[in-house]
Amino acid sequence: MAPGNRVLVLAEVMGGVIIPHSHEMFAAGMAIAEGLQVPLVLGLVGTDQDEALANIGTLDGSIETVTAVVDEGEMLPYEAWVDATSELVRSVDPHIVLASGTSFGNDYAPRMAARLGLPMASWVTSVTVDDQGLVVTRDVLGGRAETAIRCNSGTPFVISLEPGTIDPSPIGDIAAISLSDVFAELAPTSPGSQSTAHRKRLMGADRIVSGGRGMRSEEGVALIEELADVLDAAVGSSGAAVLMGLSPHETQVGSSGEVVRPKLYLAVGLSGTPQHTFGMRESQFIVAINKDPNAPIFQLADFGIVGDLFEIVPALIEALKKPA
Amino acid sequence: MKIAVLVKQVVDVGSVRIESATGEPKIGGSPVMNTSDAHAVSEAIDLRETTSGEVVSLSVGPRSAREELIEALATGVDSAIHVVCEELERSDSLSTARAIAEAVREEGFDVLFSGQKADDFGTGQVNLQLAEMLGIRHLSNVTTIMAHADSIHVTRDADGFPEEFDVQTPVLLILAPRDDAPKRHSSLRGMMQAKRKPVREVEPTVPMNSALTWTEPMAQRVSADRVLLEGEPVDEAAAKLASWLREHRLVR
Numbered sequence: 001m002a003p004g005n006r007v008l009v010l011a012e013v014m015g016g017v018i019i020p021h022s023h024e025m026f027a028a029g030m031a032i033a034e035g036l037q038v039p040l041v042l043g044l045v046g047t048d049q050d051e052a053l054a055n056i057g058t059l060d061g062s063i064e065t066v067t068a069v070v071d072e073g074e075m076l077p078y079e080a081w082v083d084a085t086s087e088l089v090r091s092v093d094p095h096i097v098l099a100s101g102t103s104f105g106n107d108y109a110p111r112m113a114a115r116l117g118l119p120m121a122s123w124v125t126s127v128t129v130d131d132q133g134l135v136v137t138r139d140v141l142g143g144r145a146e147t148a149i150r151c152n153s154g155t156p157f158v159i160s161l162e163p164g165t166i167d168p169s170p171i172g173d174i175a176a177i178s179l180s181d182v183f184a185e186l187a188p189t190s191p192g193s194q195s196t197a198h199r200k201r202l203m204g205a206d207r208i209v210s211g212g213r214g215m216r217s218e219e220g221v222a223l224i225e226e227l228a229d230v231l232d233a234a235v236g237s238s239g240a241a242v243l244m245g246l247s248p249h250e251t252q253v254g255s256s257g258e259v260v261r262p263k264l265y266l267a268v269g270l271s272g273t274p275q276h277t278f279g280m281r282e283s284q285f286i287v288a289i290n291k292d293p294n295a296p297i298f299q300l301a302d303f304g305i306v307g308d309l310f311e312i313v314p315a316l317i318e319a320l321k322k323p324a
Numbered sequence: 325m326k327i328a329v330l331v332k333q334v335v336d337v338g339s340v341r342i343e344s345a346t347g348e349p350k351i352g353g354s355p356v357m358n359t360s361d362a363h364a365v366s367e368a369i370d371l372r373e374t375t376s377g378e379v380v381s382l383s384v385g386p387r388s389a390r391e392e393l394i395e396a397l398a399t400g401v402d403s404a405i406h407v408v409c410e411e412l413e414r415s416d417s418l419s420t421a422r423a424i425a426e427a428v429r430e431e432g433f434d435v436l437f438s439g440q441k442a443d444d445f446g447t448g449q450v451n452l453q454l455a456e457m458l459g460i461r462h463l464s465n466v467t468t469i470m471a472h473a474d475s476i477h478v479t480r481d482a483d484g485f486p487e488e489f490d491v492q493t494p495v496l497l498i499l500a501p502r503d504d505a506p507k508r509h510s511s512l513r514g515m516m517q518a519k520r521k522p523v524r525e526v527e528p529t530v531p532m533n534s535a536l537t538w539t540e541p542m543a544q545r546v547s548a549d550r551v552l553l554e555g556e557p558v559d560e561a562a563a564k565l566a567s568w569l570r571e572h573r574l575v576r
């Protein structure tokens with residue numbers, strides 16, 4: 001195979017374990033390699049790769065693995081990574097490099113690209129190959145709009161993915177670690193979780209009312225729960241609401257929560273980030289209440305009200321309680 | 325101490341309205357200083373106040389970006405370097421970083437400040453790539469900065485865990501995103517003083533271009549029968565939603 005014609009995934013291996021995001025990178029790498037009909041190279045960068053290799057077991061025969069051991073020494077971790085990955089990219093000489101989009105990846109990948117003199121697209125939310133080559137998309141203008149990016153043919157380029165927006169795939173025998181489990185560990189155990197026992201289950205619910213960061217406090221949560229009761233709906237939440245301790249992780253909708261397809265999805269005080277919409281965009285009817293007229297969730301909505309949830313939701317509850 | 329702060333002129337993202345039929349974003353207001361850069365300006369001036377020295381603001385951008393440099397001067401920055409480039413929108417992060425690197429290489433800055441990413445295209449690359457090209461370290465997600473006689477004590481947020489560093493200069497400090505308003509802002513008096521402060525305009529000494537091409541920003545087109553109520557009295561909006569839900573048999 002001629003060099004310069006491969007896809008290289010720079011998987012992050014920490015103490016022998018491949019981090020969850022690398023499974024998303026691997027999925028994207030496979031899709032690109034297949035689309036461009038070029039081989040995929042799995043780079044295992046970090047420490048204790050032997051353990052990772054043993055756990056991977058057998059990979060699809062066309063996938064080559066290479067390793068780069070990171071020796072931090074006196075360096076900051078990202079500095080050692082810029083060194084190790086730059087050298088690996090030079091030796092593999094790929095057409096497309098997938099680097100990590102985690103906060104750690106954001107520390108090393110742009111510097112690596114600069115050292116190699118390669119163009120880079122970061123925060124990528126989708127990858128597709130058409131007859132002119134690879135197209136990636138990413139959000140701009142604070143999530144309000146999107147742009148599609150191509151690279152001049154022949155020039156290699158670096159891509160980093162927005163975490164939680166591309167379906168992860170197993171790597172050999174290593175199953176994709178559920179992001180949901182990772183998120184569950186991050187979430188504080190909230191007092192809210194006790195009150196969920198009597199609530200309707202999210203999965204399979206016909207109607208879901210989800211609250212986001214805009215709920216702000218217990219008071220906001222209570223409003224969302226009351227609206228859900230009136231509609232006989234299950235209660236959902238955004239990742240931000242979970243991390244704030246407002247909602248239990250079991251209620252989280254999105255790429256690291258549940259993927260739902262109710263008849264009605266009523267989104268309140270949540271912006272509609274790609275990680276969230278991943279879990280609800282297939283809903284039959286979407287309603288959004290948000291004070292920001294530009295919130296991306298309004299692009300998916302069939303019915304939207306721009307306004308303060310603390311005013312709209314009580315009025316809606318009243319209106320629903322009144323006989324039609 | 326010689327301090328630099330990166331400043332970008334961006335569209336006022338808050339003023340962007342999406343045309344629902346086409347998905348085209350319409351930009352309403354005039355350009356503004358990137359939100360996180362305003363914090364960086366504030367922090368840079370704070371550092372100068374405790375260590376003495378000077379703060380220089382740096383920007384690559386069209387002629388109109390001078391406005392944001394003046395804004396920084398009026399907030400308390402001492403001088404500015406403007407790499408004038410009308411094609412910034414068509415240049416990739418590598419060209420932009422190179423243009424700044426070439427313009428400031430001889431300046432010997434001890435500390436550079438920047439925000440995390442720009443409000444408009446937000447690649448989060450130019451600042452780090454500049455550091456790489458200048459051969460200096462960076463620390464990202466910086467939350468607090470304390471200056472001492474021979475070092476700077478910095479706390480950063482590493483995915484929810486605080487990390488502390490005594491950093492040696494030169495270094496680029498990338499501030500963690502924050503929601504509050506910047507501590508310092510321009511004043512009328514600052515504006516008067518800004519007029520006497522030097523702004524050095526330079527041409528980029530590297531080609532400003534891009535190996536990447538990107539499409540005009542587009543939002544998802546919304547369905548023709550979407551209902552969006554804005555500025556309607558609360559009770560009316562709620563009543564309309566209630567009847568819409570009933571009409572679509574979405575209530576029990």
Ligand SMILES: Cc1cc2nc3c(=O)[nH]c(=O)nc-3n(C[C@H](O)[C@H](O)[C@H](O)COP(=O)(O)OP(=O)(O)OC[C@H]3O[C@@H](n4cnc5c(N)ncnc54)[C@H](O)[C@@H]3O)c2cc1C
Pocket residue numbers: 163164179211212213214215237238239240241252253254255256257258268269270271272273275276279289290291292295307308309310
């Ligand atoms: C790997 C990974 C996985 C993730 N997985 C998920 C996931 O599965 N699900 C998920 O949801 N997130 C997930 N996230 C988090 C995600 O990136 C966002 O942080 C999160 O979705 C934001 O939640 P939000 O919309 O509630 O908050 P924000 O984006 O902050 O939006 C809050 C919204 O509330 C509105 N608002 C505020 N006050 C009011 C008010 N008084 N009235 C009306 N509106 C108001 C604001 O206008 C704003 O639009 C993940 C992140 C990562 C990195």
